[in-house]
Amino acid sequence: MLPLAATELAMILSMAWSAARADASGDPGLVEALRRRDPQALARLYDRFGGVVYSLIYRIVHDAGIAEDLVQETFLKVWNQAQLLDPARGSVAGWLLTVARNRAIDWLRSAAARPDRTAWESYDAERPANFVDVEEVYISADQARRVRQVMEKLNANQRLVIELAYFEGLTQAEMAEKIGQPLGTVKTWVRTALQHLRKELAGAS
Amino acid sequence: MSCDELKEYYELYAIGVLELEERREIEEHLARDCALCQPGVRRARQLMASVALAAPEAEPPRRLRRRVLALVEPAAEKPSGVNWLTHAWATLAILMFVAVVWFISAGRSQDAQMAGLERRLTQVQNAHDDLAARNRLLGQALALVNLPDAAQLVFGSPDQQPPRGRVWVHAERGVLLLASRLPLAPTGKIYQMWIVPKKGAPIPAGLFNSDERGEAFHVWPRTVDVPAAAAVAVTLEPEGGVAAPTTTPLIAASF
Numbered sequence: 521m522l523p524l525a526a527t528e529l530a531m532i533l534s535m536a537w538s539a540a541r542a543d544a545s546g547d548p549g550l551v552e553a554l555r556r557r558d559p560q561a562l563a564r565l566y567d568r569f570g571g572v573v574y575s576l577i578y579r580i581v582h583d584a585g586i587a588e589d590l591v592q593e594t595f596l597k598v599w600n601q602a603q604l605l606d607p608a609r610g611s612v613a614g615w616l617l618t619v620a621r622n623r624a625i626d627w628l629r630s631a632a633a634r635p636d637r638t639a640w641e642s643y644d645a646e647r648p649a650n651f652v653d654v655e656e657v658y659i660s661a662d663q664a665r666r667v668r669q670v671m672e673k674l675n676a677n678q679r680l681v682i683e684l685a686y687f688e689g690l691t692q693a694e695m696a697e698k699i700g701q702p703l704g705t706v707k708t709w710v711r712t713a714l715q716h717l718r719k720e721l722a723g724a725s
Numbered sequence: 726m727s728c729d730e731l732k733e734y735y736e737l738y739a740i741g742v743l744e745l746e747e748r749r750e751i752e753e754h755l756a757r758d759c760a761l762c763q764p765g766v767r768r769a770r771q772l773m774a775s776v777a778l779a780a781p782e783a784e785p786p787r788r789l790r791r792r793v794l795a796l797v798e799p800a801a802e803k804p805s806g807v808n809w810l811t812h813a814w815a816t817l818a819i820l821m822f823v824a825v826v827w828f829i830s831a832g833r834s835q836d837a838q839m840a841g842l843e844r845r846l847t848q849v850q851n852a853h854d855d856l857a858a859r860n861r862l863l864g865q866a867l868a869l870v871n872l873p874d875a876a877q878l879v880f881g882s883p884d885q886q887p888p889r890g891r892v893w894v895h896a897e898r899g900v901l902l903l904a905s906r907l908p909l910a911p912t913g914k915i916y917q918m919w920i921v922p923k924k925g926a927p928i929p930a931g932l933f934n935s936d937e938r939g940e941a942f943h944v945w946p947r948t949v950d951v952p953a954a955a956a957v958a959v960t961l962e963p964e965g966g967v968a969a970p971t972t973t974p975l976i977a978a979s980f
Contacts, residue, residue, distance in 0.1 A: 529979040532955040536921045559797045560929055564968040566793050570785055572777065579780035588789050595793045614774040621777060622741070650770055659778065667778040686776050691742045714736050721772055 551612055554602035562599055569613060570595075572659055573620045580624035580687050590627060594620040597646070605648040613659055619646050625689035670720040678713035681706060726750045728761040735762075735769035790965050822849060865944045869893050869901045878957060878978035881906075888939075892957045892978045899946040900930060900957060904976065907935040915964050916975075918943055921956040930957070932966045954980060 550568075553561035573594055578587040597619050598612075605612060671679060684690045684698065692710055696703040731751055737743040738751045754762035869875055872895050881889030887906030894900050902918060910916055915934060919927035933943035959976035 529956055529977060532923065532979075533921060533958065533974060533977055536925065536927050536955075557797075559794070560968075562797050563790075563794055563929070563966070566790055567968040570790060570793070571782070572780075574785035574789065575780045575783040576777040578783040584786070587783075588786065588792065591785065591789060592792055592796065596796050599797060611771060611774075614771050617774040617777040618770065625741070650767070663775070664778040664782070667775055671776075671779045682776070685737065685742045686740060686773070687780070689740075689742055691744055692737070693744060710737070711733060714733070717736070717772065717776070721775055 551602065551605055554599070554612075555605070557599075557602075561602075562595065565598070565612070565616075566595060569616055569659065572664075573616060576617060576620050577624045580621070581627055586627060587624075590620070590623045594623050597623075601648060615646070615648055615650070618650075621686075622646055628689060667721065670717065673720070674713050674716055677709045678716065681709045682713045682717070685710070728754065728759060728765075731762060732765055735765045736773050739766060739769040739773045787965055819846075819849060819853060822846065862942070862944050865898070865946050866901045866942070869895055869898050869944070872898060876951060876980060878980060880904075880976050880978035888941075888976060890941075890976070894949055894951060894954070894957065894980075896951045897948055899944065899949060901945075902933075902941070902943045902957065902959070902976075904935070904941040904959075906939050907941045907975070908939055909937060910934050910961060913964050914961050915966065916941065916943075916959050917962045917966050917970070918945060919958045919960065919970060919974075920949055920954055921958050921977075922950070922953050923955045924953075927958065927970055929966065929968065932962075951980075956980065 550561060550564055554565065570591070574587060574591050577590045577594070578584065581587055581590065594616065598616055605615065671682070674682065680699065681692075681695055684695045685692075690698060692706050693703060695701075695710075696706045699706070726747075731747070731754060734743055734747045734751060738748060743751070751762060751766065755766065870893055872893075875893045875895040875898070878892040878894065879890075880892065881887060888904045889906055890902065890904035892900060892902045900918070900920070907916070915932045917932050918930040920930050921927045930945040930947075931943060933941055935941040956977050956979040958970075958974035958978075960970045960972045960974050962971060
């Protein structure tokens with residue numbers, strides 16, 4: 521094989537570095553690489569989503585050490601089941617965030633000795649097939665700002681019930697008991713809050 | 726319940742906080758492939774996944790990346806015959822050292838002395854681990870250099886700025902890079918090697934640093950698609966490495 525001329529090498533490097541920039545933003549081929557069990561794909565997945573997964577878990581468990589363990593469990597689960605995700609139609613971010621939240625809520629429930637979901641229910645909610653034919657969850661600093669702005673537009677009661685459901689895993693009956701409000705009132709707050717989220721966030725990804 | 730009534734519950738179902746009665750209703754609809762509830766629940770899952778972004782940003786510790794990636798690191802290769810023997814002698818030496826430490830400490834009960842000996846033992850163990858790792862790397866490097874079908878690439882020349890060196894690439898045994906005049910990476914930075922394909926983004930090929938004399942030695946013992954490769958490059962990147970290069974190459978050796 522003849523060595524490349526300096527100009528050819530410069531051109532190839534320039535093209536490769538451009539391709540790298542495109543991959544870093546959209547990362548096509550990441551799911552395929554995960555399915556091939558390419559260890560570098562896990563690094564790419566972590567570099568892209570590690571921050572948001574850690575932030576979500578830390579928000580739920582409020583303990584850095586526990587959060588680290590749960591992040592590790594989350595990525596291990598995704599690594600072990602990635603071959604079940606459809607590279608053309610699946611939302612890897614949606615799946616990853618769901619697995620992360622479930623890990624953290626399960627830990628919270630066991631730490632608080634609250635009745636846990638059965639193993640089957642947890643497993644069922646995390647099936648990669650659940651994240652097929654949905655738009656990818658778009659993760660960026662702008663999108664995070666937008667989601668926070670939408671949450672801030674909720675009134676205090678609506679925001680409280682969404683946070684109790686999402687970050688503490690409480691059912692409406694558990695919320696009613698925790699905040700000392702009638703179940704009917706809590707259901708109204710939840711319903712109006714979800715209507716607002718659907719309107720503001722649906723399709724935003 | 727009708728689909729119209731159930732659609733109020735899709736999001737609560739998606740995040741697993743729906744009461745049993747409504748949950749069973751939705752599951753019945755999903756089980757019969759309900760044309761409204763199936764896509765409705767899917768959209769709800771996606772919507773609620775995006776609520777995760779409302780969590781305040783928290784910075785994960787740097788070690789967490791290493792912990793996660795360690796989950797899939799290939800197992801260390803079994804030592805070859807010579808390495809095994811070296812390993813065995815080193816282990817025996819450590820055991821003898823432990824025995825001597827034990828006899829000495831049995832005779833002298835001073836805590837300070839014992840702590841000093843324990844520190845020394847740890848140093849010896851660390852040195853042994855370093856040597857074993859270095860030995861393994863050298864074995865891989867020697868094997869690569871001696872393969873007749875390994876491609877040998879050269880970078881740098883007397884009329885160019887440093888660094889200079891050579892790269893050996895073998896389809897099955899991986900890549901060996903030897904460089905000189907490569908300064909020690911600044912604090913918080915590391916050198917990262919890349920396999921640059923003829924088409925597409927560079928493929929990460931491990932992290933390394935130079936020594937005080939400006940000499941670097943890096944082995945990437947993985948398979949390489951040699952016909953598709955155009956060059957091997959090195960960039961300076963943040964400690965821990967990156968998925969895609971963020972700086973221009975300091976080293977570029979073409980095939």
